Amino acid sequence: MVLGSVAAVPSILISVSDGLWSIAVVDCVALLWLAFIRRRRESPFRWRARNFICLLYLLGLALLLKVGPAAQIYLMAGPVMTALLLGLRSALFALALNAATLLGVGYYANADIHLPGFAGAPLLEWIVITINFAFVNALMTVSSAVLLHKLEISLQKQSAITVSLAEGHERLRESEALYRATFENAPVGVSHLDLDGRWLAVNDELCEITGYSRDEMLSLRYGDIAEPEDVEADAPAMAALLRGDIPSLNREQRYIRKDGAPVWVHRRTSLVRNAAGDPKHLVVVATDITERVRYEVELEYQATHDALTGLANRNLLNDRLEQALAGASRHGRNVAVLFLDLDNFKIINDSLGHGVGDELIKSVGERLAGCVRDMDTVARAGGDEFVLILADAESENEVATAMSRILEVVAGLYQVARHELHVTCSIGASLFPRDGADPETLLKNADAAMYRAKEGGRNRCKFYQEEMNARLGQRLSLAAKLRHALERDELLLHYQPQVDLRSGAIVGAEALIRWRHPELGLVPPSQFIPIAEETGLIVPIGEWVLHAACVQAQSWAAMGLPRIRVAVNISARQFRHKGLLESIQQALRLSGIPPGYLEVEITESMIMYGPEETIRLLRNLKDLGLQIALDDFGTGFSSLSYLKRFPIDVLKIDQSFVRGIVSDREDAAIVKTVIGLAHSLELRTIAEGVETAEQAGLLRGWASDEVQGYHFSRPLDADAFIGRLREGRRFVIDG
Numbered sequence: 176m177v178l179g180s181v182a183a184v185p186s187i188l189i190s191v192s193d194g195l196w197s198i199a200v201v202d203c204v205a206l207l208w209l210a211f212i213r214r215r216r217e218s219p220f221r222w223r224a225r226n227f228i229c230l231l232y233l234l235g236l237a238l239l240l241k242v243g244p245a246a247q248i249y250l251m252a253g254p255v256m257t258a259l260l261l262g263l264r265s266a267l268f269a270l271a272l273n274a275a276t277l278l279g280v281g282y283y284a285n286a287d288i289h290l291p292g293f294a295g296a297p298l299l300e301w302i303v304i305t306i307n308f309a310f311v312n313a314l315m316t317v318s319s320a321v322l323l324h325k326l327e328i329s330l331q332k333q334s335a336i337t338v339s340l341a342e343g344h345e346r347l348r349e350s351e352a353l354y355r356a357t358f359e360n361a362p363v364g365v366s367h368l369d370l371d372g373r374w375l376a377v378n379d380e381l382c383e384i385t386g387y388s389r390d391e392m393l394s395l396r397y398g399d400i401a402e403p404e405d406v407e408a409d410a411p412a413m414a415a416l417l418r419g420d421i422p423s424l425n426r427e428q429r430y431i432r433k434d435g436a437p438v439w440v441h442r443r444t445s446l447v448r449n450a451a452g453d454p455k456h457l458v459v460v461a462t463d464i465t466e467r468v469r470y471e472v473e474l475e476y477q478a479t480h481d482a483l484t485g486l487a488n489r490n491l492l493n494d495r496l497e498q499a500l501a502g503a504s505r506h507g508r509n510v511a512v513l514f515l516d517l518d519n520f521k522i523i524n525d526s527l528g529h530g531v532g533d534e535l536i537k538s539v540g541e542r543l544a545g546c547v548r549d550m551d552t553v554a555r556a557g558g559d560e561f562v563l564i565l566a567d568a569e570s571e572n573e574v575a576t577a578m579s580r581i582l583e584v585v586a587g588l589y590q591v592a593r594h595e596l597h598v599t600c601s602i603g604a605s606l607f608p609r610d611g612a613d614p615e616t617l618l619k620n621a622d623a624a625m626y627r628a629k630e631g632g633r634n635r636c637k638f639y640q641e642e643m644n645a646r647l648g649q650r651l652s653l654a655a656k657l658r659h660a661l662e663r664d665e666l667l668l669h670y671q672p673q674v675d676l677r678s679g680a681i682v683g684a685e686a687l688i689r690w691r692h693p694e695l696g697l698v699p700p701s702q703f704i705p706i707a708e709e710t711g712l713i714v715p716i717g718e719w720v721l722h723a724a725c726v727q728a729q730s731w732a733a734m735g736l737p738r739i740r741v742a743v744n745i746s747a748r749q750f751r752h753k754g755l756l757e758s759i760q761q762a763l764r765l766s767g768i769p770p771g772y773l774e775v776e777i778t779e780s781m782i783m784y785g786p787e788e789t790i791r792l793l794r795n796l797k798d799l800g801l802q803i804a805l806d807d808f809g810t811g812f813s814s815l816s817y818l819k820r821f822p823i824d825v826l827k828i829d830q831s832f833v834r835g836i837v838s839d840r841e842d843a844a845i846v847k848t849v850i851g852l853a854h855s856l857e858l859r860t861i862a863e864g865v866e867t868a869e870q871a872g873l874l875r876g877w878a879s880d881e882v883q884g885y886h887f888s889r890p891l892d893a894d895a896f897i898g899r900l901r902e903g904r905r906f907v908i909d910g
């Protein structure tokens with residue numbers, strides 16, 4: 176509009192002053208039209224562009240007619256502007272229109288343009304003018320169109336780049352937000368470190384794991400919270416990571432929390448390189464696995480330790496033994512394997528209950544652990560059995576000394592709940608390499624030696640000897656044969672007289688079992704009674720003894736022989752067996768023997784534990800009217816205060832004391848004291864194992880009631896015993 180005004184207003188003024196009214200009108204109309212187009216801003220662009228081009232064309236045409244060739248300039252502007260505003264196709268049309276207009280107006284209106292050499296050919300002249308005009312006009316139009324097109328393409332590209340940049344920026348922002356959210360909210364510790372191990376970024380979870388605040392973490396290095404040995408162990412793998420030999424580094428290790436507590440983490444470290452491929456940062460993802468590690472440690476502990484004592488169990492024992500043997504082989508050393516079993520533990524367990532038994536086992540375990548060096552192992556093999564590995568044992572003597580010490584330590588007094596308990600143990604030892612080259616053999620041989628120690632009288636230790644395994648085999652074969660002894664009627668009773676010291680008369684008989692095996696001959700009770708105890712066969716065998724002894728005693732009376740007591744040994748297992756009372760009642764009923772003529776012998780060791788329960792059981796027996804004798808008196812640790820509460824009738828003084836009464840003043844003093852004690856408690860005494868007249872005389876002098884022993888008679892079979900009763904002989908005892 177400004178340009179139009181700048182061009183039109185001077186033209187109007189000049190035209191008016193020159194009286195060229197038509198030109199002034201044309202300029203005015205053109206200006207008004209331009210103003211009209213300008214005001215129609217809301218109209219479509221193409222409509223306004225067409226109006227403007229139309230204005231240019233008509234202005235050019237009008238000025239060509241009125242002003243002449245100078246007006247061609249207006250015609251020329253039409254196609255150029257069309258190209259700019261409406262595109263090349265419209266511009267070509269405008270160009271063609273221009274050419275036609277110029278040719279028509281020039282030729283017909285005879286515009287004042289002439290070319291030299293075309294004087295006689297005006298049409299040709301105008302064709303040449305038109306071609307030149309059109310050529311120049313086309314040049315301008317096409318160049319404008321091409322320029323515009325290129326500009327457009329360039330603008331489009333620019334705008335595409337701008338869009339893409341904006342999109343990229345948005346994507347970057349989203350990605351950054353996603354990364355931030357992931358980093359911050361990850362349920363694992365995520366961190367970035369530089370290659371010197373400085374923390375560059377840490378998330379909350381890592382702070383939680385380490386106990387440090389974010390700021391504190393950022394002032395630390397990796398080495399400040401890692402165990403030094405882990406850092407050292409990591410060095411080769413870190414070097415491999417930096418070289419690109421491995422994609423990442425996975426480790427389970429400890430971090431040290433701010434409060435000093437260790438925390439187990441699974442750490443995955445990966446490397447970030449710069450564009451040039453050089454290592455730049457480390458990304459460390461740490462997961463807290465403390466609970467899992469704790470659980471694994473717990474499981475491992477449970478799999479290798481005994482739950483009751485906390486000692487090594489069989490698994491760990493085997494491992495340790497293998498290690499000890501490997502070490503000993505390398506250095507040419509010995510290893511001792513000690514198999515230890517508590518004596519009479521079953522009695523304690525049965526009489527005082529498993530709670531007390533467990534506590535005792537724990538205490539024994541603690542004592543054993545205190546007996547050995549750090550390099551040794553104490554394991555609980557099950558029940559009341561323990562195994563000790565003495566690694567690097569120098570000699571058999573050293574092992575013997577260790578075993579003596581263990582016997583001593585175990586044999587001390589135990590205070591469990593309200594009970595004061597005495598317990599002893601038997602130990603068998605085998606030596607590597609002498610007695611075996613592998614754990615299994617060494618354990619088996621130590622076990623065999625332990626059995627031999629038990630047989631030898633308990634509270635002792637034995638080294639393995641080759642024949643022990645053969646004995647163990649014999650024991651097993653004996654156990655198998657014993658199972659058939661009852662049904663095959665291989666058992667019988669012998670009777671040993673019990674003599675009244677005042678009258679010298681036989682007043683009782685102890686029934687002593689014998690086993691006559693078709694191949695083995697007469698097997699002594701010392702060999703098969705312990706096997707019967709272990710296998711439980713003692714219960715039916717004991718029942719048989721009771722019945723047989725009662726029937727036999729009644730038959731003596733039936734034969735008119737003097738009525739005497741029959742004493743029957745009751746084993747520990749039998750004593751605690753529920754059926755004992757009924758079994759005795761049945762024996763009494765079936766035989767018809769008056770209850771007062773049946774004496775049951777229980778040993779001191781059987782009543783040592785659980786006095787209340789023992790008193791109850793003894794009362795039940797006493798209620799039947801039986802006599803109760805306490806056998807082997809003096810060998811156990813029974814409390815004298817309990818003794819007076821037990822409903823017993825007889826104290827049988829153990830033969831180990833009686834044996835020495837002539838030569839040993841202490842034995843003599845003990846026996847005298849026991850006799851005095853028994854009498855003050857109104858108990859009868861029987862001194863057993865009397866082998867000489869001298870012993871018998873002393874015992875008579877000390878006022879023992881009865882005696883029993885080889886001096887008077889060995890145990891006799893039933894017929895021989897009947898013969899002895901028939902003799903009616905009275906023994907003469909000098910004292």
Ligand SMILES: Nc1nc2c(ncn2[C@@H]2O[C@H](COP(=O)(O)O[C@H]3[C@@H](O)[C@H](n4cnc5c(=O)[nH]c(N)nc54)O[C@@H]3COP(=O)(O)O)[C@@H](O)[C@H]2O)c(=O)[nH]1
Nearest residue numbers: 687688700701704720744745746806864865866883884885
């Ligand atoms: N539960 C059961 N135990 C029983 C039964 N029968 C026997 N036994 C126990 O077996 C052990 C060995 O008995 P045994 O070989 O019969 O020996 C007894 C006597 O022969 C022996 N004795 C007797 N007098 C003397 C002697 O002067 N010297 C000497 N060296 N030995 C002698 O003592 C054994 C009897 O001991 P005790 O029982 O303590 O009175 C033995 O422990 C028997 O208890 C059974 O049926 N059931």
